[in-house]
Amino acid sequence: MSALCDGRVVVVTGAGRGLGRAHALAFAAEGARVVVNDLGVGLDGTPDPDSPAAQVVAEIRAAGGEAVAHGGDIATGTGAKSLVTTALETYGRLDTLVNNAGYLRDRMLVNLDEDDWDAVLRVHLKGHFLPLKHAAAHWRAESKAGRTPTARIINTSSGAGLLGSVGQGNYSAAKAGIVGLTLVAASELSRYGVQVNAIAPAARTRMTEHTFAETMTAPDSGFDTMAPENVSPLVVWLGSAASAGVTGRVFETEGGRITVMEGWRAGPSADKGARWSAGEAGEAVLKLLAEAEVPGAVYGA
Template sequence: MSLCEDRVVIVTGAGRGIGRAHALAFAAAGARVVVNDLSVGPAAEVASLIGPRAVVNTDDIGTWAGAARVVDAAVSTFGGLDVLVNNAGIVRDRMIVSCGEDEFDEVVRVHLKGHFALLRHAGAHWRAVHKAGGRVSGRVINTSSGAGLFGSVGQANYSAAKAGIAAMTLVGAAELARYGVTVNAIAPAARTRMTEATFASTMAAPEDGFDAMAPENISPLVVWLGSAEAGDVTGRMFEVDGGRICVAHGWQRGPEVDKGSRWSPDELGEVVRKLVADDHPVPVYGAAQ
């Protein structure tokens, strides 16, 4: 039996790039796939490659009703839902002082609200199944980014949305565990339309050998996280690119000092400098070193 035999999977942004790779990889592992993408042509092409075990959905996941319809498409077409892969996204790169309100709002809407809306509707479905006495083996794989973990110059909107997704993953894992659902996230790096500027120097695939920037490198981990086998892994963030998988740690308490009483501002200069002296965070992508 294949790893995801007959599991019902939603992949958002599945028409191109990493999402396309995810959809095809899940299908190869035996899953039935809801291929969600705003672009009908690319989504239909992916679905045609999968065959009758796929259905196309073109709803906007950044809207409450659209996200609900994506979940409904899985349940009405295939009888249930096992895996949600939140992958869809856009970029509107600008420096903070140049970013327009619409460019900020749209990035947050698609990434952060889109992730939440689908997580909410999928979670409600699994809760209902659980309360009715059904067996739930739900899996959610969110898509954050190195920009969300460490920040990225020129991407304050995108970085903030992706950081929000990382925090949402932790909350989702804590809240949905009672229903038999795991929630994890990945921070992938691969060659896609969204990363053309970021990875300009490595966009071309090598003539021979291993293509470390191929989107298909990301999908094996996502497929495994979506399997019934992965029920003991939740609330985790994985950086993944090429053949590398790294468990990324979020905010953790570092050096501290406790006076036992209220500080005065004029005594804190030396205290704060001592606290940060040997604490070295990962540099923001693109920042001057």
């Protein structure tokens, strides 16, 4: 019986540990050939002596799958381009890109250094944009050559990017930016056979081990709701041909729950037909807010 991703070549960034590792193993189990990217850095982005990408490749091969490691920095043009090149030179094609790499440098805003802001925006937001750009350039060329792909991109946002998170201004801004990037890419790339979606996962990884320090289990089942492996089935489906027609969407996923997130849309509105005075604008806003839905609470507030 065919697996869901038989014949597909999948790139997963930040795949040495946590969610990325779980995604890579899940894709391989469904028949995909996987490019396992990981720069091998610590939680804050500083050098780490381990080489987790090679370990994940060994796991996949031991289970009978096909995989290759990539250790380049995907937040650079050279590293992102070589990521796509690795897939093409090793397996002759590229079908799915999963942007997952990231790390944290948490501080309250008044204590947040400029370097910590730049570093987190770089790895999360630029580290999504550059692999997406180079993969999309390949797929556009394929489409223009008459070989329209069945291509998929899955980006990784966060509840912090959707609602905000106290002490994570840099991370929240980057993850919110990823949602905007996803919407634009879905619109621009659809003509080339590319679907683009985002997930906002909740799972136990190096970045969330303090938040989810204890194993959470569903009542009477022993189900570990915070295991990163719970998120991967949705990612695999979105990265497969079976997800045809699904694009420009954001999904929150945690344990056994999948939620379609509905973003900004017009709520209550007032139009004077002329310029407001400041006092009039304030009165109008207060009336509109009384009719509007109350926004979700910022995490940690």
